Amino acid sequence: MDKVLRINFKPDPEVTTEAPGDYAGLGGRALTSKLISTEVPPLCHPLGPENKLVIAPGLLSGSAAAMSGRLSVGCKSPLTGGIKESNAGGQPAQVLARLGYNAIVLEGKPAAGKWYTVVINKDGVKIVPADELKGLGNYDTVDKLRANYGDKASYISIGQAGEMKLGAASIACTDVELRPTRHCGRGGIGAVMGAKGVKAIVLDDSGCKTRQPKDPDKFKAANKIFVKGLASHGVTGQGLPAYGTNILANIINESGGYPTNNFQTGRFKGTQKISGETQAELEESRGGKGSASLPCHRGCVINCSGTFYDKDGKYVTKQPEYETVWAHGANCGIDDLDAIAQMDRMDDDFGLDTIEMGATLAVAMEAGLADFGDAKAAIKLLQEVGDGTPLGRILGSGAAVTGKTFGVERVPVVKGQAMPAYDPRAIQGIGVTYATTTMGADHTAGYAIATNILKVGGFVDPLKPQGQIELSRNLQIATAAIDSTGMCLFIAFAILDQPETFQALLDLLNSFHGISLTGDDVTALGKDILTREREFNQAAGFTKSHDRLPMYFQREKLAPHNALFEVTDKELDEVFNW
Amino acid sequence: MKYSTGNCGDLPIGLTLQQGVWVEIPDTVTASTVSGFISHLLNVTPQEFTEKIKTIMVNNQVVDAPESTPVRSGDTLILSGAMPGLVGAMLRCDSPIGVMRASITASGAAISTNSESGRVRIKLFNTVLRDYGEQLLKYGFYLEETAS
Numbered sequence: 001m002d003k004v005l006r007i008n009f010k011p012d013p014e015v016t017t018e019a020p021g022d023y024a025g026l027g028g029r030a031l032t033s034k035l036i037s038t039e040v041p042p043l044c045h046p047l048g049p050e051n052k053l054v055i056a057p058g059l060l061s062g063s064a065a066a067m068s069g070r071l072s073v074g075c076k077s078p079l080t081g082g083i084k085e086s087n088a089g090g091q092p093a094q095v096l097a098r099l100g101y102n103a104i105v106l107e108g109k110p111a112a113g114k115w116y117t118v119v120i121n122k123d124g125v126k127i128v129p130a131d132e133l134k135g136l137g138n139y140d141t142v143d144k145l146r147a148n149y150g151d152k153a154s155y156i157s158i159g160q161a162g163e164m165k166l167g168a169a170s171i172a173c174t175d176v177e178l179r180p181t182r183h184c185g186r187g188g189i190g191a192v193m194g195a196k197g198v199k200a201i202v203l204d205d206s207g208c209k210t211r212q213p214k215d216p217d218k219f220k221a222a223n224k225i226f227v228k229g230l231a232s233h234g235v236t237g238q239g240l241p242a243y244g245t246n247i248l249a250n251i252i253n254e255s256g257g258y259p260t261n262n263f264q265t266g267r268f269k270g271t272q273k274i275s276g277e278t279q280a281e282l283e284e285s286r287g288g289k290g291s292a293s294l295p296c297h298r299g300c301v302i303n304c305s306g307t308f309y310d311k312d313g314k315y316v317t318k319q320p321e322y323e324t325v326w327a328h329g330a331n332c333g334i335d336d337l338d339a340i341a342q343m344d345r346m347d348d349d350f351g352l353d354t355i356e357m358g359a360t361l362a363v364a365m366e367a368g369l370a371d372f373g374d375a376k377a378a379i380k381l382l383q384e385v386g387d388g389t390p391l392g393r394i395l396g397s398g399a400a401v402t403g404k405t406f407g408v409e410r411v412p413v414v415k416g417q418a419m420p421a422y423d424p425r426a427i428q429g430i431g432v433t434y435a436t437t438t439m440g441a442d443h444t445a446g447y448a449i450a451t452n453i454l455k456v457g458g459f460v461d462p463l464k465p466q467g468q469i470e471l472s473r474n475l476q477i478a479t480a481a482i483d484s485t486g487m488c489l490f491i492a493f494a495i496l497d498q499p500e501t502f503q504a505l506l507d508l509l510n511s512f513h514g515i516s517l518t519g520d521d522v523t524a525l526g527k528d529i530l531t532r533e534r535e536f537n538q539a540a541g542f543t544k545s546h547d548r549l550p551m552y553f554q555r556e557k558l559a560p561h562n563a564l565f566e567v568t569d570k571e572l573d574e575v576f577n578w
Numbered sequence: 579m580k581y582s583t584g585n586c587g588d589l590p591i592g593l594t595l596q597q598g599v600w601v602e603i604p605d606t607v608t609a610s611t612v613s614g615f616i617s618h619l620l621n622v623t624p625q626e627f628t629e630k631i632k633t634i635m636v637n638n639q640v641v642d643a644p645e646s647t648p649v650r651s652g653d654t655l656i657l658s659g660a661m662p663g664l665v666g667a668m669l670r671c672d673s674p675i676g677v678m679r680a681s682i683t684a685s686g687a688a689i690s691t692n693s694e695s696g697r698v699r700i701k702l703f704n705t706v707l708r709d710y711g712e713q714l715l716k717y718g719f720y721l722e723e724t725a726s
Binding site: 233235238242245247248250256257275276278322428432443467468471472475490561563 | 596630666668678682
């Protein structure tokens with residue numbers, strides 16, 4: 001990867017390719033956040049010409065390294081008003097890296113009503129009108145593109161939500177089966193792609209080779225140990241392939257931290273009907289290709305995904321994830337897996353973040369637009385978003401806007417972004433990360449549980465109780481660094497428990513790039529990313545008051561533990577005190 | 579309450595074991611520990627216990643020390659394999675990041691919430707359900723009758 005592609009719509013598209021310059025050696029979130037913090041005015045309107053959309057593969061994407069297929073997308077977020085990095089699996093990261101690009105940067109603003117498809121292959125870049133794609137969902141968009149560009153390409157696209165520039169709009173990436181099921185979901189980044197007038201990006205790496213490491217022998221040996229480590233670990237080798245991420249539902253419910261009926265309680269009566277175990281049993285009984293276990297990109301060895309077919313064997317959607325099942329399930333009081341799968345399909349097709357939309361539907365239910373548990377009504381509300389009705393546009397703008405519009409206080413957001421599937425009153429540590437992350441409420445911001453092994457951001461001695469403030473800080477530093485590698489975060493579990501697997505990851509990075517990465521380097525990288533992101537947000541108007549949970553989490557007790565969020569403001573302000 | 583052993587007829591057994599069944603506490607392990615009771619119930623060796631049962635809860639509270647946490651009549655016991663996710667990692671027994679869920683960690687003296695004597699409610703999830711569900715069927719358990 002040795003070039004950055006810039007497409008400036010001013011208002012007609014102008015294509016330039018340049019050397020990475022100051023962005024050389026960076027990937028994923030490190031690159032997107034450095035570019036946004038360097039080139040985007042913090043006070044700009046997210047949908048204006050001054051904002052930029054950066055699409056970047058990871059440091060190992062396009063190589064033979066297992067699990068290296070995450071694609072990062074960054075911009076100033078229309079949902080939070082702050083800096084945003086959102087990432088997804090699927091094929092595009094691998095293909096973009098093999099095409100030799102460190103990043104694609106969309107800039108400027110096109111003439112009103114103009115829509116484009118960007119086509120990138122080994123011969124260069126073409127920008128073509130996308131009039132025939134306008135108004136289509138992601139599934140129809142990809143079908144039309146496949147008819148023109150074939151099944152060897154991979155595709156990035158937005159649905160109707162992105163075209164309408166809604167705050168919950170996502171960017172879809174095609175999976176191995178060429179379905180638009182992998183989404184950079186959070187923060188409304190699909191709206192920014194829509195503001196640039198880009199409906200789709202076609203990536204065709206025909207004639208391109210797999211990226212080669214500097215030290216092939218060491219790289220091959222490290223990859224072998226890495227894969228073996230993932231296969232032998234209980235989470236990555238057994239739990240995730242068998243049950244997917246929804247394996248979490250039962251246990252989070254039992255912990256009393258499974259937000260139910262718009263975060264009114266911490267346990268859901270119907271959890272067993274929508275759990276990962278029940279979902280796996282249903283999918284296996286219905287059968288069909290890839291029903292129980294499936295990778296989201298080539299080179300994935302965990303296979304945590306699957307395929308959801310209806311009772312007649314017709315494809316509905318990919319296996320809905322834990323967050324999706326919770327958001328449209330327990331959080332809306334719905335215990336019907338078929339209805340949840342249908343909503344997942346609608347989210348993917350319209351191009352919507354499933355967490356934001358599930359949270360929004362629950363707020364709408366609290367407002368009286370539907371009853372909790374009424375799946376048909378929830379589907380009808382979601383259809384309003386795809387149809388672009390006035391109500392649909394309010395809902396598609398996210399939970400915070402919906403709460404304001406309908407006068408609801410209980411709106412579970414931080415910095416305007418909806419909380420994921422863990423109630424911070426039951427699990428206080430996750431609340432610290434929700435409150436303080438630069439991204440708005442986000443469960444993956446402090447996800448890299450490898451802190452002890454990595455020794456990044458400070459070593460945590462398991463024998464000595466350490467505060468959740470320090471842990472949250474360390475986890476956020478480690479996660480920011482790992483988000484830059486393009487590796488799937490699920491590798492973190494094998495790294496946590498198996499030092500040889502962590503060493504294999506370091507060996508992969510070092511042998512591929514001919515570097516000698518140390519724990520201190522990783523710490524410095526993670527801190528640099530977070531510092532840049534914090535400075536951008538501060539310049540955009542964020543203060544300490546934005547690093548807080550909504551006050552009702554300190555007032556409304558959560559059953560069954562009758563817990564309140566008790567971490568003090570003073571403690572929260574210490575998270576970024578370095 | 580109905581007693582069942584060997585098979586469950588038409589019951590969707592996976593769902594039933596997720597929802598929870600009641601098992602007798604034998605005299606020999608009454609007032610015993612979580613690890614002692616589970617080893618007896620599921621016929622697991624200490625090594626299997628360590629490798630396969632990664633997350634344990636008693637009465638909605640996470641157990642860090644199963645060898646010293648008591649099991650009492652009326653308790654609800656949850657058994658799970660290793661979980662993904664930050665919170666999944668927090669909930670593991672003796673997790674290095676367990677302090678982040680300190681408010682729901684068992685103190686070591688579990689509190690009984692049900693006065694029914696001599697029985698514990700047990701729920702099996704994911705890989706534990708898959709690997710030890712059959713053993714629980716052989717052991718026998720009670721089901722709560724639901725109002726029809």
